[in-house]
Amino acid sequence: MSCIEQMKYKLYLERTSFKEARAYIEKNSEEVYYVDPGYKLFKDYYLIGVPPVAIGVMGKELLFTYVKPCHGAFVMGLDSEEEIARLRENESEKVKKSLKKGGLTEKTESGMKPVSFSEMYKK
Numbered sequence: 001m002s003c004i005e006q007m008k009y010k011l012y013l014e015r016t017s018f019k020e021a022r023a024y025i026e027k028n029s030e031e032v033y034y035v036d037p038g039y040k041l042f043k044d045y046y047l048i049g050v051p052p053v054a055i056g057v058m059g060k061e062l063l064f065t066y067v068k069p070c071h072g073a074f075v076m077g078l079d080s081e082e083e084i085a086r087l088r089e090n091e092s093e094k095v096k097k098s099l100k101k102g103g104l105t106e107k108t109e110s111g112m113k114p115v116s117f118s119e120m121y122k123k
Contacts, residue, residue: 007042007078008078008079009076009077009078010061010076010077010078011074011075011076011077012024012028012063012075012076012077013073013074013075014072014074015071015072015073015074016072016073016074016075017072017073018049018050018065018073019050020073021049021054021065021073021074021075022052022053022054022065024075025054025055025056025063025064025065025075026054026056028056028058028063029054029056029057029058029063030056030057030058030059031056031057031088032054032055032056032057033054033055033056033057033087033091034052034053034054034055034091035047035052035053035055035091036051036052036053037049037050037051037053039053039055041055041062041064041083042078042080042083047064047065048067049065049067049073053065055087055091057084057087057088058077060079060080060081060084061077061078061079061080062077062078062079062080062083062084062087063075063076063077064076
């Protein structure tokens with residue numbers, strides 16, 4: 001893949017801040033994962049942003065913050081069951097229950113413990 005913009009995507013927010021993008025992902029996703037800047041998506045793309053960077057799962061769609069220089073941050077959605085499976089496998093300890101009603105009930109019952117920002121970044 002040469003450019004993420006050549007993939008079939010949806011834009012949910014345009015020209016926004018990292019804070020607003022994270023809030024949108026948290027409120028509109030069934031699952032939310034927090035990763036560090038530099039997290040690799042789709043084998044070729046690195047996420048940039050203010051930590052913790054939120055990645056959301058909404059059905060078969062992955063929501064994440066995409067930054068375009070001189071234009072700001074965008075919330076982008078891409079269908080990718082493979083990337084969602086990789087995210088769940090690699091970042092399962094960083095899952096947070098969605099702010100939406102009923103989000104992640106089966107995941108929390110299966111033993112994955114939701115964590116808060118402060119717990120996740122304690123050293």
